[in-house]
Each structure stands twice: as C-alpha cells, then as structure tokens.
Amino acid sequence: MNMSSIIFDEAERNPERVRKKLIELHEEGETVEDILEFIEALEMRKISVPYAGRAFDVCGTGGSGKKRINLSTALAILLSKKFPIAKHGNRGASGRVGSFDIIEAVGLEISDTPEKVKKNLTEKNLAFVFAPAFHPALKPLAPIRKSIPHPTIFNFLGPLLNPLENITAQIVGVPSEEVGEKLSRTAQELGKNVLFVYDREGGLDDVSILGETVFWEVKKRNIKTGTFVPEDFDIQRVENFEDIQGGNSLEENVKIFRALLDGTASESHLKFLEINARVAEQFFQKFTP
Secondary structure (H helix, E strand, O other): OOHHHHHHHHOOOOHHHHHHHHHHHHHHOOOHHHHHHHHHHHHHHOOOEOOOOOOEEEEEOOOOOOOOOOHHHHHHHHHOOOOOEEEEEOOOOOOOOOHHHHHHHOOOOEEOOHHHHHHHHHHHOEEEEEHHHHOHHHHHHHHHHHOOOOOOHHHHHHHHOOOEOOOOEEEEEOOOHHHHHHHHHHHHHHOOOEEEEEEOOOOEOOOOOOOOEEEEEEEOOEEEEEEEOHHHHOOOOOOOHHHOOOOOOHHHHHHHHHHHHHOOOOHHHHHHHHHHHHHHHHHHHHHOO
16 A cells, blocks of 8 residues: 555544654655655545636745745735636644635635636636645545644645646745755646745745745746846845744734735835745746737
8 A cells, every 4th residue: 555545545544643654754755756646646536626717826835934924825816916816725734824824814705616716716816725625635634734743745735736627837935945856846747837936045935035046947847947036126135034024823914914915014025025926927927828
C-alpha cells in the first residue's frame, strides 16, 4: 500500500497512525514523487468544477512560521478588477489565521458548490473556492493536521488542487527555496502554468517588499528561474519585517485586511500589496488575449 492510500483510507479509523506517517514524511522531506502521488490521489477523489472560461488563482502555501498578514485574499480582490479570479483555499491550520478565516469574518461570499463558483466568476469575476467542499477526502484529516505543529505535505498540495478544470495560470507563494524547487518541478510534470515566489529576505511566501524575491516561472512545461527586487518595479523597499507583519489575532488581521482594501493601511502594507499585484498582473497578462 502506498503512502497516500494509508493517509486517506485510515484517517478516520486510525488517526494516530496517519499523524505519525505525516510527521515522518515531513521529517524525511517530501519529494516531487510524493507530492505527485498525493495530487493524483486527491484528483481522483475531488468534486470537479467544469468551467470553459479563463480563470486565475493566487495563494500561498503558508509554513513560514512568521506573523504574516493574509495578503493573498486582498490581492485576489484587487486582481479581480482585471482578471477572473478563482481563489482556492481553506481556513488556517496549526493555529494560523487562514484566508477563509478572514473571508468568513468579513462576510464575503464563499463558493462551496460548482454552481456558486461558476455564478460568482460570471457575475463578480471572483470566486472564493472553499477547498473542503470540493475535496471531501480531506475532511477527516483536518483535526489531524491541526494537531501537528508544523506544515505537512498538504500545505504543498493545496495550491495545485484548484477544482476548476484547466485553471489558466496561478501565482503561488512558497516558504523556502527548497519548496519552490519541488513545486516548480511538480507543476512542470502536471502541465500547469504557475509563478512560484519566495521572499528571500523576509522568509515569506509572497513577493518581497524587503529585498530579493526568488521566482520559478513554469509555463508550457518550461521552468525559468531568477530573482528580482522591488526597485525593478519602481517601488521603494521596506527596511523592517515589523513594518509589514500581521496581527496576533483574527480581529487584528481583519482590521489590516479591511484597511488594505480601503487604502487606509500603513504605507508599508500598501507597498507590500502593490508589488505583489504588479508581479501577478505581469504574469497573468501572458495568458490573456
């Protein structure tokens, strides 16, 4: 029996074994082959969303361990003014405030059925695609993941499992160069168009406003790698991580999120959102008519 079969088949009847297996996998280091195996297993079990139009996704893997803001949610709303965005995500694991914690807290509409996804994409150019509704195999794993005090292979899987058929392109933040290398090769194998980014200066799964961003551009099964800095986009860098960090609670992060949307956030937070938007827009434009 392969590892993914053990994880999915025994999550309900033997959660402690599954917990140990996920920890072992993390400690050994998840390989590209492991990630592909789990993606294949979940693709077989998912509820698919047929959609003929273009759609883009923006998200991060998490796992930085930093007190970070939920930038990708504000970024999705900003980008939806120009691109159809199907943001795939979940609530936070391991005590972290996730995108859907913010989305629920501010009362944004959640797309938890194929019909809602298509309706919101058509009418609003934006759908918040709630992962658990489309990946029922993950439900028994939720309490197990919350009990593990570090990222698991599922942090890597989520960004590559959007249930929309044929997502046009994605921008995905990663928490390390090692993960960026693995996921870029995974996306290449899957034939997905993804720009992976890593904040080398701040250690965040975002485009950096602090210094150098490492990127892996996967397009038509080719991988291009490199780096860039905020000045390449005529944006002045921020000197200290404390100037862009998030809050300690959901309430604090909701306050920052609302301020990002209405333009009243700190200059550093607004710059952080701007450079991520500029990079995502530049990449997505490669896939528009």
